[in-house]
Amino acid sequence: MAKIGIIGWGVVGQAVGKGFETKGHQIFWSSRKPGPYSLNQVINKSEFIFLCLPTPMFSDYSGIDLSIIDEVVSQVAPKISGTDKILVVKSTVVPGTTASYKKKYPKVYFAMNPEFLTEANALGDFLKPDRTVIGAFSQSVWGRLASLYQDLYGANSKIFLTDPTTAEMVKYMSNALLATKVIFANDMYDLCSAPGIKYEEVKDMVAADPRIGSSHLSVTTIRGFGGKCFPKDMVALIGFAKDKKVEASLLKTVWEKNLRIRKVYDWEELSGAVNQKTKKAPKR
Structure with a gap:
């Protein structure tokens, strides 16, 4: 059985830890809150170390704050440099982040393994995913992580x-x-609604097309999208586009429309969604 470390014991961290635990893997986790293991114990005991840390957006919506995961990587990477341990970024980070870590710590085995979980059913989503995506720099890391997931999901599971x-x-x-x-x-x-057409009927008939499907077509009384992930990921992607000098006009329009119609900015009250202390994104 594998020895798996989890750094960050929130929704994602618990889903990953408890999910792998169903197959008898040993789980060692650490968080800012007191837990059973210290950060050093997690590092020393684990062969796979998953980083499940928050990457909140800045309160002025200029981008996302990677300072938490940056700090943890700076603590973990030097201690596993030159070993066969794999440091797996599970947190949502802007494209190029893991590559920047690899450049800074070339003797560390890094991987990027995004999560596709819903907060309401995180463990269930982790145990029955549509697909698993493994980003790595070497065949050996791909192979080891793929084997870990195939043990959990079966040999025929969809792994990219x-x-x-x-x-x-x-x-x-x-x-x-x-x-x-x-x-x-x-x-x-x-x-x-303007001419009196029943949206629910239209929606159901449109959703019958398998190319479209029924997900994310319901319109709630508070309108638009909220929660922790969609707002901060839209902000991060728009910020990334700006950094790369790409217009991304559709993304901007979607986000601006959401800000206009959304009646409750619930993400401002959710832990890990917004960094209220730092308003503007620093240059990296």
């Missing part, structure tokens, strides 16, 4: 092997597309 930067973008594109679908549904709701 790619580079870390591509893996990072997969998570952002997925959430940005779903957020865009929510805002599109809100526009269609208003367009149906």
